[in-house]
Structures are given as structure tokens and as C-alpha cells.
Amino acid sequence: MIQPNIPDTDRPRVVIVGGGFAGINIAKSLKNAPVQVVLLDRNNYHLFQPLLYQVATAGLEPDSIAFPLRGIFKRQKNFHFRMGEVKSVNAADNVLVTNIGDIRYNYLVIATGSNTNFFGNKLIEENAIGMKSLIEAVQIRNYVLKQFEESLLLSSEKEIRPKLNFVMVGGGPTGVELAGAFAELRKYILPKDYPELPLHLMNIYLIEAGPRVLAGMTEASSKKTFASLEHIGVKVMTNVAVKDYDGHNLLLSNGETIETQSLLWSAGVKGMPIAGLPEAEVLPNGRVNVDEFNLVKGSKNIYAIGDIAMMVNDDRFPKGYPMVAQVAMQQGKQLGKNITASLRGRAMKPFRYADLGSMATIGRNRAVAEFAGIRLSGYLAWVAWMVVHLLNLLGFRNKLVVFINWFYRYFTYDRGTRIIIKRGAANIVKLRQSVYQTDPLLP
Amino acid sequence: MIQPNIPDTDRPRVVIVGGGFAGINIAKSLKNAPVQVVLLDRNNYHLFQPLLYQVATAGLEPDSIAFPLRGIFKRQKNFHFRMGEVKSVNAADNVLVTNIGDIRYNYLVIATGSNTNFFGNKLIEENAIGMKSLIEAVQIRNYVLKQFEESLLLSSEKEIRPKLNFVMVGGGPTGVELAGAFAELRKYILPKDYPELPLHLMNIYLIEAGPRVLAGMTEASSKKTFASLEHIGVKVMTNVAVKDYDGHNLLLSNGETIETQSLLWSAGVKGMPIAGLPEAEVLPNGRVNVDEFNLVKGSKNIYAIGDIAMMVNDDRFPKGYPMVAQVAMQQGKQLGKNITASLRGRAMKPFRYADLGSMATIGRNRAVAEFAGIRLSGYLAWVAWMVVHLLNLLGFRNKLVVFINWFYRYFTYDRGTRIIIKRGAANIVKLRQSVYQTDPLLP
Structure with missing residues (x-):
């Protein structure tokens, strides 16, 4: 048993697994608590997932929506970051087993989030592209741009x-x-970049198995969104499910077939539990049952927050809270306060979700937004969407770079980052193996 | 013989291989010429190599120094871009053989540039890291940041x-x-990001086989640079050559050994010629002999410009022009004018190099610069360096993003982009093979 080199202190150690919205919020809220905070993530950055789709479509550079975790906590004295991957938890001994060694904990907080859910269809999983990580977004960008380059050759x-x-x-x-x-892209970028491309052959489909798009919002917003998408030329299909996809032919539940080489899958997410949690409490969708204090049922000092946590304590959400950033942030903050309170001999407070609303953009100048009983759509909602996302993005530099990109795009109708980054054939040396050898060192 | 889908016209076709400084300058200067311009590059972007080192050291995002080639030429009607790799030239038939098919040419312009030169030492080539491409710079950034993460575990x-x-x-x-x-990095970033790191163990070496650093500049500038580097804690060794490197032990010509896992190699470059050029005119360093009009010796309609071209027509440069951006840009422009002139029945003009000076930064607030008989150093040279590089960077968005990064860094002493982008283990699908199958689609 190797011990990664984390200093031993008298303070109880809170080990947090995952530096997403949930993980960074609990780490921050433990800033002044009498604990040692250890954050573990397989990446060294926090990813602002709501803007991933802009990286995928060449609107933003990958670096502008990723923020180094060490940077976030550089002024927090009780904080330690380690880059590594969890293998399992040994609850009997209060030890987390990872690829960088075993880490002892007093409190363990699982904030591993969620990943793309292909609902068990292996063929789709092999051929579709998910979009939950930065590298997937870069991969989509590379792939889509290559489709255009290749089309020109035909x-x-x-x-x-x-x-x-x-x-x-x-x-x-x-x-x-x-x-x-x-x-x-089709309207503003491709005609300039690829004047030779037969753009009338390009189709954009949006396929939803349920009766409406943006099912989490009101029916009025769904209708507006549907109309806006059709207006900008997206073929929207509701009540249609994907049956199978072999990389070329997409078979739909209504019997139709679409020939496509690009299936972008965001039809569902599933939790990413850790081996060693009480088996009875891990649900088929990967979420883990927790009580209203985010304590994993059947355990004493293991908590789960964010997408991975299945908490049912609110009549509005009988199937658990939605797997969105807001819940993750609020649960992170709340658990931080609760751990602090219990260490100071005070009672923990049960989690209550404050729904701040939701929003989505639909191309340029169009969005829908709902908050505090207000429903917005069109230009105003689009501006609101931008402001909310800019304010929530971590770091001054990232805010500025994203703002510049949006500002530039608004006035020039251009997208700056449509480059294909690929591993070259020549002169990339094979780098030495490292402790992180499960992951290739190259991107 | 597949013909990639390039429209046939009555105009003579100029095929340019390589979208570096030389390639884009000739393409631009042919804007109004009665020719069809076809630019081929294995990447879809122009790379601003002078700032690669800032990407490698987490100061700039990769996307900010790459500019999509299609974007540069979107208003040039006679221009066609194709992404592809050259295999060889069939001079007898005026055909360029590439991985996307055979391309007929009337004029062929080789602007393939240069790559890292390890001078035949295979062991060093396997274990050192070069820095000529965007992916290499990202690789260095990933690798260096991992060294810090891993050091913490020991x-x-x-x-x-x-x-x-x-x-x-x-x-x-x-x-x-x-x-x-x-x-x-050592002075401003690491103490904040890695307070636990034993920074007194960190050493930065600069090893030069010749008698002085920046040998292309005056002796006074070399001395200033040497002193500045030593002042900020770099161990500079001149008259010391690298003898061998196995990935762990670096053996020097003075008998010393340095234990290091990071050898960054910028000790030389070599030309990247294309198979099928007159063999007698290809030099051991990969450069190709050209006459004073950049015509490859022994050929009728094949030209070479930039790093790849070996032209000896100037007493100041008896061994050919230096392999730098300025020469490439000037030769590109000149050849464009010459081809236009000859098509209009006018005489070609021989190439004359106008040396506009040279400059280099040495960390924060320090640089050396020489131009028009003036020699600058220190803060003023540093500001001049920034202005010159910003002005030469392509595209308004890139200029703005780089400026923001520099501005931010200057006042916060921070570097924003210190993220490790790696291929995740989970959920990266194996994408379909494409016409570009020699390169993996993933970065």
C-alpha cells in the first residue's frame, strides 16, 4: 500500500472525489472548517460543461471553459489537490484505493458526476459520439470539420x-x-469557408424520444423552441426513438432511416458510482441512494452529491433531483456547511433545493429562459443566457476570453477556432511512462 | 489515379505545398494573378510558430496561435484549399501525388518548411521533445504539468x-x-499552485554547443541575454554539446551528467523535401538548391521557398539564408510577383533579402532586439517584442485573445491555461476511418 504524499495533520480529513460543480462547491465551503480537504480528480481542471457544445462547434477554445483546480484553491490553506483515478473504496478501513495509492479518509464525498448513457446499446455506443468531456468536444470539432474537408473531395x-x-x-x-x-455554422460560416460545398445536401436533425424538446421547461417554452429550431432549418422529430446505428445507417422507431456518419448523442446520462459502495443502494442508472443529508444509505461517513446522488425528499421531484449543475452546486455548499456544523457539535440541516430556473439558447439571438415565475424568449432570453453563463464561468481570464469570442462572433458572424488539432505523424516522441500510465500522455 | 475534386479552369494552376509563412504569402500575392491557386497542407490551419513556446508553458491557448487557412483566404476567388499530405512529385508528368489523390500542376511551389533536427542521434530523437508543431507544444504543456503533479506524490x-x-x-x-x-513559471506560478513542491530542487538548464546564445544577433545582445538568463536563475552552458540521452541521464560533452526526464530540443532544424525532386539538389540537411528566382535547380516549373529553399546569392549569407519567418514571407511575396510577371510577359526579379532585425524575450519584462542598426534591451525591447508579435499574428480574434492573455498575465502574474488535456479512458468512441486515415482523428 503506497501512500501518496499527503501531509498528515490532527484535523479530520475530508476526501472529495471529483472536481465538478459539486466537488468544488463543497471544497470551497470547507475553507474555514477545522478539516483537511483532499480533492481528487483524474483531470487537473474544472470543466464548465454548459459551454461544451460551443467548443464542439468551433465557437470557443477548449482552454476557455476549463479552469485549473489548483488555481481555484490557491488561497485555501487547508486544501490539497491530487490528480488521480479512483479504483474502489474500502469502507471497513476508511480507505480510498486509487491509482496513485491508498488515501485514508474521515469523511468521503463522492462527486463523480455522470457520463453519457447509451442505455445498453453497444452498437450505438461504439458509433455515436457523446459529449461530457473536453476531449470529446475537441474530438467532435475535429471530426465535424473533417467531414466538410472530406466532402469536398467527393x-x-x-x-x-x-x-x-x-x-x-x-x-x-x-x-x-x-x-x-x-x-x-451552416448559415454563416460554411458558405464562406467552403464555397464549393453543396450545402443544400446538409441536414441537421434533432431527435427526441419524448413528446417535446426541453421537457424540463414549460410547454410554452418547448413550443417556442420547436418553432425556433424549425425556423433556422433544424429538422426536429419528437416521439421518435433511435433503434440502432451502425456508423452509417440510423434506424428510427418510425421506420425511417437516415444515412449519416455523425450521430451526436446527448439522450441521457448515468451516474458513475465507485466500487465498494453498499451494493443495494446503487441504482441501475448508476445513481446512489442518499438520505436528505447526502449520506449514502447504509454507510456512516460516505456522502454523495451532485448527479451521482439519488435523493428523494421533495414532492416536486419524486424521482430524485434533476442531474443539473444547480443541484450539484447547492448540495456541495450544503454538505460543506453540514460537515462544519457537525464538527462544531451543531445539527445538520436537510437539503432543500431552490430551483433558480433554466434556460437554453437556440442559435444566434434566440433563447428560452424561465426563472422566478417569469418566462422569456427571443433576444432578451439570449442576452440573459449569456450573462448568466459568463458570470458562472470560473476565472477572470476565462470570462474575458469567452466574452471576446462572443463579441467577435456577434459582429463578424465568424467562428475563430475551427482548427483540426491532430497527432502528427512526424516527430512526436513516445514519452516515458508515468504513474498516470493508464492514460496516454498525449491528448 | 483519383483526382481530388478541384475544379478545372483555363488558368494555369499553381499548387503550393505548405501553409506556413512562405505558403500563405505566395498565395496572397497571387490574389489578382490570372492563375488558379491550390494550397495543400496536412493541417487546416496556419501556425504562428514564434509563439509556440508560450503554448508549451501554459501562457497561451493552442487555438490562439492557429488560424484556419480557409478563413485567411475566404475572399480570394482564385484560391482553393485541400487538406492532405504529399507523397511525391512526378515531375515528368507535372503531377503531385498525395494521400487525397493526384493533383496536376503548371507551377509547383514547395513550402514544406522544416522540422526538428536531431542530427541522426536516434536515442535522443526517441527521448527528447521537439517543438515545431501545435500538438508538440500541447504535449510539452501536458508533460511538464504532469511532472509537477507526479513530483508531489514522491x-x-x-x-x-x-x-x-x-x-x-x-x-x-x-x-x-x-x-x-x-x-x-518557477517564480510566479508554481509557489502558488504547488506550495508543497520542493522548488529548490527545480533547475532550468540552457545548453548551447556554440560559444554564445542567440548567435544570430550581435555579441553585445548575446552577452545581455546570457546575463539576463543567469539573473532569473537559468543555468546557461555554452560550448557544451549533448552527447547522449536515454530518457533519464543526459550526458554532456564536458563529462557532466544531468538527471532529467525533460529534454526540450530546439538545437536545430532540417528541411523536409519531397520525394521526386532532383536528387542531386537535395542537401544532407534536407534543404533544396534553388536559383535566385527560387526555381529548384534542375527543374523547369518547380519552386521552393522558405526554410526548405537553399539560395546562395548574398555575400552576407554564404551558407544560404537563415531558416526564419522573415525570409519565408519575403520569398513567398517575391515569387508570387515573379509568377504574375512572367505570365504577363515581364521579366522575373531576383530575390533580395531585407533583414528587418531580430528579437527574443527572456521571461517577464526582458528582451533583446536589433533592427535598423538599433540595439534595444530590457523593458523597451520587451514591449517592442510584444507589439511586433501581436501585429504579425493573423486575425483580429487571435490578436485580441493573445493580448488579453498577456495583459492578464502582466497584472496577475498568473498563467491561465495550465490544463492537462488527455484522452480519457471512458467513452471515447473509435471513430470511423476516413480518407485521412494515416492520422488518427483524435488529437
Whole structure:
């Protein structure tokens, strides 16, 4: 048993797994608590997932929506970051087993979030592209731009068509925003970049298995969104499910087939539990049952927060809270306060979710937003969307770079970052193995 | 023989291989010429190489120094871009053989630039890291940040030392600027990001085989640079060559050994010629002999410009022009004018190099610059360096993003982009093979 080199102190140690919205919020809220905070993540950055779709569509550089975790906490004395991957938890001994060694804990907080859910369809999983990580977004950008480059080399419509059919599956905010961004690309960028491309062959589909897009919002917002998407040329299909996809032919539940080489999947997410948690409490969708204090049921000092946590204590959400950033942030803050309170001999408070509303953009100048009983759509909602996202993005530099990109794009109708970064054939040396050898060192 | 889908016209076709400084300058200067311009590059972007070292040291995002080639030429009607790699030239038939098919040409312009030169030492080539491409710079950034993360996991000085010894080989501008940026990282960033790191074990070496650093500048500038580097804590060794490097032990010509896992190699470059050029005219360093009109000797309609071209027509440069951006840009412009002139029945003009000076930064607030008989150093040279580089960077968005980054860094002493982008284990689908199958689609 190797012990990674974390200093031993008299303070109880809170080990947090995952530096997403939930993880960084609990770490911050423990700033002045009499504990040692250890944050573990397989990446060294916090990712602002709501803007991933803009990276995927060449609107933002990857670096502008990632913020180094060490940077966030550089003034927090009780904080220690370690980059590493969790293997399992040994609850009997209060030890977390990781690829960088075993880490002892007094409190363990699971904030591993969620990943793309292909609902068990292996063929789709092999051929579709998910969008939950930075590298996936960069991969989509590379891949989509290559489709355009390759289309130019072809002369037969039959061959070009599948390269220019882009299909988003899942009518949630990610699917809607992606489809809108694709429509924007087609309208403003491609005619200038690829004057030779037969753009009339390009189709953008949005496929939703349920009866409406943005099902988490009101029916009025769903209708507006549907109309806006159709207006900018997205073919929206509701009540249609994906049956199968082999990389070329997409088979739909209504019997139709679409020839496409690009299936972007945001139809669902699932929790990412850790081996060693009480098995009975891990649900088929990967979420873990917790009580109203985020304590994992059947355990004493293991908590789960954010997407991974299945908490049912609110009549509005009989199937648990939605897997969104707001819940993660609020649960993180609350658990931080609760741990502090219990160490100081005070009672913990049960979690109560304050729904601040939701919003989604639909291409340029269009969005829908709902908050505090108000419903906005169109230009005003679009501006609100930008302000909210800018304010929530971590770090002054990132805010500024994102703002510049948006400002530039608004006036020039251009997208700056449409570059294909690839591993070159020549002169990339094979770097030495490292302790992180499960991951190739190269991006 | 597949023909990539380039429209046939009555105009003579100029095929340019490589979208670096030379390639984009000739393409631009042919804007109004009665020709069809076809630019081929294996990447879809132009790379501003002078700022690569800032990407490698987490000062700039990769996207901010790359500009999509299609974007540069979107208003040039006679221009066609194709992404692809050259295999060989068939001079007898005036055909360029590439991975996307055969391309007929009337004029062929080789502007393939240069790549890292390890002077035949295979062991060094396997273990050192070059820095000529965007992916190499991202790789260096990932690798260096991982060294710091990994050092934290270790407790013995013996194990930590090789991880914190960073060695730059080559005292040209790249080596000097890299060493300066590392010194800046050590002084301003690492103490905040890694308060637990034993920074007194970190050493930055700059090794130059010749008698002085920045040998292309005056002796006074070399001395200033040497003193500045030593002042910020870089160990500079001149008249010392690298003998061998196995990934752990670096053997020097003075008998010393340095334990290091990071050897950054910018000690030389070599041309990248294309198979099928007249063999007698290809030099051992990969450059190709050209006459004073950039015509490849022994050929009728094949030209070479930039780093790849070996032209000896100037007493100041008896061994050919230096392999720098200025020569490439000027040769590109001149050849464009010459081709236009000859098509209009006018005489071509021989190339004359106008040396506009040279400059290099040495960390924060320090630089050396020489132009028009003036020699600057210190703060003023540093400001001049920034202005010159900003002005030469392509695209308004890139200028703005780079400016923001510099501005931010100047006042906060922070570097925003210190993130490790890596391929995740989970959920990266294996994408379909494409016409570009020699390169993996992933970055």
C-alpha cells in the first residue's frame, strides 16, 4: 500500500472525489472548517460543461471553459489537490484505493458526476459520439470539420449526403444548443469557408424520444423552441426513438432511416458510482441512494452529491433531483456547511433545493429562459443566457476570453477556432511512462 | 489515379505545398494573378510558430496561435484549399501525388518548411521533445504539468530531482524564450499552485554547443541575454554539446551528467523535401538548391521557398539564408510577383533579402532586439517584442485573445491555461476511418 504524499495533520480529513460543480462547491465551503480537504480528480481542471457544445462547434477554445483546480484553491490553506483515478473504496478501513495509492479518509464525498448513457446499446455506443468531456468536444470539432474537408473531395451526391447529415439525439438543452450551433455554422460560416460545398445536401436533425424538446421547461417554452429550431432549418422529430446505428445507417422507431456518419448523442446520462459502495443502494442508472443529508444509505461517513446522488425528499421531484449543475452546486455548499456544523457539535440541516430556473439558447439571438415565475424568449432570453453563463464561468481570464469570442462572433458572424488539432505523424516522441500510465500522455 | 475534386479552369494552376509563412504569402500575392491557386497542407490551419513556446508553458491557448487557412483566404476567388499530405512529385508528368489523390500542376511551389533536427542521434530523437508543431507544444504543456503533479506524490529527493530538472538544448530564440518562460513559471506560478513542491530542487538548464546564445544577433545582445538568463536563475552552458540521452541521464560533452526526464530540443532544424525532386539538389540537411528566382535547380516549373529553399546569392549569407519567418514571407511575396510577371510577359526579379532585425524575450519584462542598426534591451525591447508579435499574428480574434492573455498575465502574474488535456479512458468512441486515415482523428 503506497501512500501518496499527503501531509498528515490532527484535523479530520475530508476526501472529495471529483472536481465538478459539486466537488468544488463543497471544497470551497470547507475553507474555514477545522478539516483537511483532499480533492481528487483524474483531470487537473474544472470543466464548465454548459459551454461544451460551443467548443464542439468551433465557437470557443477548449482552454476557455476549463479552469485549473489548483488555481481555484490557491488561497485555501487547508486544501490539497491530487490528480488521480479512483479504483474502489474500502469502507471497513476508511480507505480510498486509487491509482496513485491508498488515501485514508474521515469523511468521503463522492462527486463523480455522470457520463453519457447509451442505455445498453453497444452498437450505438461504439458509433455515436457523446459529449461530457473536453476531449470529446475537441474530438467532435475535429471530426465535424473533417467531414466538410472530406466532402469536398467527393463528387457524387450519394457519397456526400451521409457526410453532411448531422444528427443530434436527445432534445434536452445540450441537443437543442448543439443543433442551433450547427444551423448557425451552416448559415454563416460554411458558405464562406467552403464555397464549393453543396450545402443544400446538409441536414441537421434533432431527435427526441419524448413528446417535446426541453421537457424540463414549460410547454410554452418547448413550443417556442420547436418553432425556433424549425425556423433556422433544424429538422426536429419528437416521439421518435433511435433503434440502432451502425456508423452509417440510423434506424428510427418510425421506420425511417437516415444515412449519416455523425450521430451526436446527448439522450441521457448515468451516474458513475465507485466500487465498494453498499451494493443495494446503487441504482441501475448508476445513481446512489442518499438520505436528505447526502449520506449514502447504509454507510456512516460516505456522502454523495451532485448527479451521482439519488435523493428523494421533495414532492416536486419524486424521482430524485434533476442531474443539473444547480443541484450539484447547492448540495456541495450544503454538505460543506453540514460537515462544519457537525464538527462544531451543531445539527445538520436537510437539503432543500431552490430551483433558480433554466434556460437554453437556440442559435444566434434566440433563447428560452424561465426563472422566478417569469418566462422569456427571443433576444432578451439570449442576452440573459449569456450573462448568466459568463458570470458562472470560473476565472477572470476565462470570462474575458469567452466574452471576446462572443463579441467577435456577434459582429463578424465568424467562428475563430475551427482548427483540426491532430497527432502528427512526424516527430512526436513516445514519452516515458508515468504513474498516470493508464492514460496516454498525449491528448 | 483519383483526382481530388478541384475544379478545372483555363488558368494555369499553381499548387503550393505548405501553409506556413512562405505558403500563405505566395498565395496572397497571387490574389489578382490570372492563375488558379491550390494550397495543400496536412493541417487546416496556419501556425504562428514564434509563439509556440508560450503554448508549451501554459501562457497561451493552442487555438490562439492557429488560424484556419480557409478563413485567411475566404475572399480570394482564385484560391482553393485541400487538406492532405504529399507523397511525391512526378515531375515528368507535372503531377503531385498525395494521400487525397493526384493533383496536376503548371507551377509547383514547395513550402514544406522544416522540422526538428536531431542530427541522426536516434536515442535522443526517441527521448527528447521537439517543438515545431501545435500538438508538440500541447504535449510539452501536458508533460511538464504532469511532472509537477507526479513530483508531489514522491517523498525522496533522489526521485524528485529528475522530474524537476528541465533542460533546453539549443541557444537560439526558441531555447532562450522557453528557458525564460520556465523561470517565470518557477517564480510566479508554481509557489502558488504547488506550495508543497520542493522548488529548490527545480533547475532550468540552457545548453548551447556554440560559444554564445542567440548567435544570430550581435555579441553585445548575446552577452545581455546570457546575463539576463543567469539573473532569473537559468543555468546557461555554452560550448557544451549533448552527447547522449536515454530518457533519464543526459550526458554532456564536458563529462557532466544531468538527471532529467525533460529534454526540450530546439538545437536545430532540417528541411523536409519531397520525394521526386532532383536528387542531386537535395542537401544532407534536407534543404533544396534553388536559383535566385527560387526555381529548384534542375527543374523547369518547380519552386521552393522558405526554410526548405537553399539560395546562395548574398555575400552576407554564404551558407544560404537563415531558416526564419522573415525570409519565408519575403520569398513567398517575391515569387508570387515573379509568377504574375512572367505570365504577363515581364521579366522575373531576383530575390533580395531585407533583414528587418531580430528579437527574443527572456521571461517577464526582458528582451533583446536589433533592427535598423538599433540595439534595444530590457523593458523597451520587451514591449517592442510584444507589439511586433501581436501585429504579425493573423486575425483580429487571435490578436485580441493573445493580448488579453498577456495583459492578464502582466497584472496577475498568473498563467491561465495550465490544463492537462488527455484522452480519457471512458467513452471515447473509435471513430470511423476516413480518407485521412494515416492520422488518427483524435488529437
